[in-house]
Amino acid sequence: MSDISTVSGRRAEQADQADQIEHHDVVVIGAGVCGIFMLYRLLEHGFDATVLEAGSDVGGTWYWNRYPGARFDSESYTYGYSFSEELLQEWNWSEHFAPQPETLRYLQHVVAKFDLRPHMQFGCRVARNTYDEASNTWTVELQDGRRVSCRVLMTAIGLLSAATLPRYPGVESFAGRSFHTYNWPHEPVDFTGKRVAVIGTGATGVQVISAIADRVGELTVFQRRPNWCAPLHNRPITEAEMADIKSRYDEIFARCRETPGGFIHGPVRQSMFEVPEEERLAFWEELYASPGFGVWLGNYIDMLMDERANAEFTRFIADKIRARVNDPEVAEKLIPKDHGFGTRRVPMETRYFEAYNRDNVHLVDINETPIEEITPTGIRTSAQAYEFDIIVYATGFDAITGSFDRMEFVGVGGRTLREKWAEGPVTYLGLGASGFPNLLTLAGPTAGSVSTNFPRGIEEAVDWTTRLLLFMREHGYERIEPTAPAEREWTDHVKEMYAGLLLSNARSWMTGYNSNVEGHDRVRHVIYNGGAPRFRKRLARVAEHGYEGFSFA
Numbered sequence: 001m002s003d004i005s006t007v008s009g010r011r012a013e014q015a016d017q018a019d020q021i022e023h024h025d026v027v028v029i030g031a032g033v034c035g036i037f038m039l040y041r042l043l044e045h046g047f048d049a050t051v052l053e054a055g056s057d058v059g060g061t062w063y064w065n066r067y068p069g070a071r072f073d074s075e076s077y078t079y080g081y082s083f084s085e086e087l088l089q090e091w092n093w094s095e096h097f098a099p100q101p102e103t104l105r106y107l108q109h110v111v112a113k114f115d116l117r118p119h120m121q122f123g124c125r126v127a128r129n130t131y132d133e134a135s136n137t138w139t140v141e142l143q144d145g146r147r148v149s150c151r152v153l154m155t156a157i158g159l160l161s162a163a164t165l166p167r168y169p170g171v172e173s174f175a176g177r178s179f180h181t182y183n184w185p186h187e188p189v190d191f192t193g194k195r196v197a198v199i200g201t202g203a204t205g206v207q208v209i210s211a212i213a214d215r216v217g218e219l220t221v222f223q224r225r226p227n228w229c230a231p232l233h234n235r236p237i238t239e240a241e242m243a244d245i246k247s248r249y250d251e252i253f254a255r256c257r258e259t260p261g262g263f264i265h266g267p268v269r270q271s272m273f274e275v276p277e278e279e280r281l282a283f284w285e286e287l288y289a290s291p292g293f294g295v296w297l298g299n300y301i302d303m304l305m306d307e308r309a310n311a312e313f314t315r316f317i318a319d320k321i322r323a324r325v326n327d328p329e330v331a332e333k334l335i336p337k338d339h340g341f342g343t344r345r346v347p348m349e350t351r352y353f354e355a356y357n358r359d360n361v362h363l364v365d366i367n368e369t370p371i372e373e374i375t376p377t378g379i380r381t382s383a384q385a386y387e388f389d390i391i392v393y394a395t396g397f398d399a400i401t402g403s404f405d406r407m408e409f410v411g412v413g414g415r416t417l418r419e420k421w422a423e424g425p426v427t428y429l430g431l432g433a434s435g436f437p438n439l440l441t442l443a444g445p446t447a448g449s450v451s452t453n454f455p456r457g458i459e460e461a462v463d464w465t466t467r468l469l470l471f472m473r474e475h476g477y478e479r480i481e482p483t484a485p486a487e488r489e490w491t492d493h494v495k496e497m498y499a500g501l502l503l504s505n506a507r508s509w510m511t512g513y514n515s516n517v518e519g520h521d522r523v524r525h526v527i528y529n530g531g532a533p534r535f536r537k538r539l540a541r542v543a544e545h546g547y548e549g550f551s552f553a
């Protein structure tokens with residue numbers, strides 16, 4: 001057989017494979033924290049389901065983000081799944097804020113324990129999902145040409161999973177090694193003696209910078225806007241502490257259910273101005289010295305709503321930065337001037353500010369000297385050319401809607417979700433959109449789960465969605481779709497929930513802002529700011545009223 005006929009034979013085989021469509025009741029896209037639990041529930045209730053995952057293994061966020069210093073800012077014991085007492089009792093967290101490898105191991109453990117892997121397919125990057133009205137099915141087309149069809153399509157594709165690079169000329173031309181933090185190599189990167197650039201000072205950049213400052217030759221940080229960062233105060237969990245945590249899981253999860261963010265930290269429901277100054281300052285010192293998000297989410301309630309209150313705490317934190325950075329000029333550059341504390345996501349740090357006291361760490365304010373291009377040997381700003389061996393892009397994500405935009409969803413009448421959401425997401429409860437029957441967007445734009453301690457939020461979304469499917473099964477319904485009025489009402493409500501919050505004017509991923517994406521360099525209403533308890537109540541009410549706002553057939 002000639003080479004040509006072998007090739008054409010192979011092509012025919014591939015075409016045959018492409019024509020063989022695998023069918024399931026439910027397809028879940030994504031094998032991260034959300035997709036894993038959704039699959040567990042679906043199998044538990046006897047649905048025929050498969051998970052399609054782009055990566056080569058489970059983990060989602062924790063599979064991709066392997067950069068040095070990656071860890072979550074949720075207390076580890078509030079991040080695990082709560083659905084299985086046995087799992088809670090057998091898993092030991094090693095640190096109060098676990099690092100990425102441990103969280104990845106945890107998710108792998110969950111998948112193995114509940115035997116979920118046989119129902120997962122890896123290396124499946126979805127290109128297009130098309131709804132067919134006549135058969136009431138979705139067809140999922142993968143980038144490699146394979147196709148899978150299903151009655152119900154669920155997305156568990158993450159909120160921070162569409163990584164974005166800056167639009168500087170020459171990004172592709174750099175001859176050294178460069179990576180976005182999200183697409184970090186699987187094998188360790190050797191920083192020893194290397195000249196390293198980090199672009200970006202969000203939660204990710206702050207973690208990378210702190211983790212590599214003492215491992216590199218020279219580190220140059222290119223900062224556009226500084227963020228208000230506060231100490232994480234991480235430490236190991238002792239055996240006795242873990243035993244105590246295991247005995248208190250009910251209490252811990254009950255506490256998480258009470259707070260707007262699903263963390264153990266909730267606001268002090270009192271204006272800071274009602275508290276004598278001395279008492280207030282003592283409380284702030286205590287918050288600054290305690291682990292986790294308390295300093296942000298456990299503060300006086302007016303700190304995030306009232307400009308004057310916010311300015312008071314902002315001054316307090318600015319002084320903390322001044323006290324930690326030796327060079328006053330560098331300290332001023334690290335202090336945000338365009339937004340108050342907590343109006344963007346607060347990066348939690350470990351000796352981040354102290355990194356700038358090292359002789360090998362340099363800060364470049366790119367407002368003063370903008371980056372003009374990436375060159376084969378490094379970065380050229382308006383002031384000088386820098387040479388680097390490694391460039392780290394900690395430049396963030398096209399958040400919330402980006403992961404939806406990177407694949408196509410074609411609904412009724414050929415209309416795409418991208419078109420529908422061109423001016424911002426329009427959804428019902430963040431869980432579905434009219435014109436897209438049988439598409440359930442778990443943790444989709446404007447869902448309550450998106451603005452909470454993620455596992456706490458998604459457990460709720462998954463359990464609610466499971467009950468919805470059982471309701472459909474019980475009533476013999478095969479088609480579900482949000483109604484247009486319900487969707488309008490929800491979208492208006494989402495907008496209302498931004499009002500009164502200082503974060504609503506800040507340019508950050510929480511307001512859908514990304515300077516590197518056409519059309520997203522403006523504030524958009526992409527998350528739900530009403531808080532987890534309010535969202536939970538709303539979900540319960542919708543269910544009690546026979547899933548009002550959805551039409552069934």
Ligand code: NAP
Pocket residue numbers: 071072073074160165166167199200201202203204205207222223224225226345348366394395396397509515516
């Ligand atoms: P991010 O907060 O959006 O930060 C991106 C950074 O890159 C910003 O400093 C941004 O500057 C800068 N940047 C973007 N485009 C640029 C450009 N063209 N030129 C120069 N600088 C540019 O993204 P992230 O740090 O990856 O964090 C995203 C979210 O992921 C976090 O807020 C958090 O929710 C989550 N996360 C969590 C953890 C954790 O739990 N510990 C850790 C990491 C990330 P501007 O501010 O000027 O736009």
